[in-house]
Amino acid sequence: MTATVVVFDFDRTLIDGDSDRWVVTEMGLLDLFNQLRSTLPWNSLMDRMMKELHSQGKTADDIAECLKKTPVNPRTAAAIKSAYALGCDLRILSDANQFFIEKILEHHGLLGCFSKIYTNPSFVEEGRLRIFPYHDSAVSPHGCSLCPTNLCKGIVLDQIRASGPERGSQNFIYLGDGSGDYCPTLKLRDSDYVMPRKNYPLWNRIFSDRASVKAEVHEWSNGEELERILLHLINRISSE
Secondary structure (H helix, E strand, O other): OOEEEEEEOOOOOOOOOOHHHHHHHHOOOHHHHHHHOOOOOHHHHHHHHHHHHHHOOOOHHHHHHHHOOOOOOHHHHHHHHHHHHOOOEEEEEEEEEHHHHHHHHHHOOOHHHEEEEEEEOEEEEOOEEEEOOOOOOOOOOOOOOOOOOOOOHHHHHHHHHHHOOOHHHEEEEEEEOOHHHHHHHHHOOOOOEEEEEOOOHHHHHHHHOHHHOOOEEOOEOOHHHHHHHHHHHHHHHHHO
């Protein structure tokens, strides 16, 4: 039987906003964030923001409470639960971080639907949340010109495909919105599907050079369309 692997980006795909910017804005760090934005890589900047919150006496629990308010479209949540119930292998591949993603998914009852989360590692150290890059560029620069130094999603997608028990018979459905989702999109085969969010950077990149993408493209704009298209594709794969 063909295995269906559904890979979700997180920010502006699975959730409607951006989890990093949500925390920065809701917890009153926007001025400092904007001041430092051009001086640090994104990961280091977010780690610096967490240091600032810790110095203000804010705990990891306070950050988790803030994350619970992040908007998740109910139709997107329903689509995830349906895909899981249909036996798909669901993964997250995101440039957010482990703590933010897990707390949001947990709050919406979705964490158990995903077999693996590939993202920037984070942990609580002496009460302070620390955020680190997925790829340690000092040790192993990934060498991909399309991706930020901390995470090449294309490399991770190749690893997911190579690690599958049914290497030759996996169908991938990839959902994303950002320019960081373009590299993994180029790794998809003609038996795979990509679902770019309409009028976002991934969608623009795909349609500026449609011939470079082998996968079948299905655009979506909101949770209702995401649910309808995703379940249609899953049913189509299973009937083939």
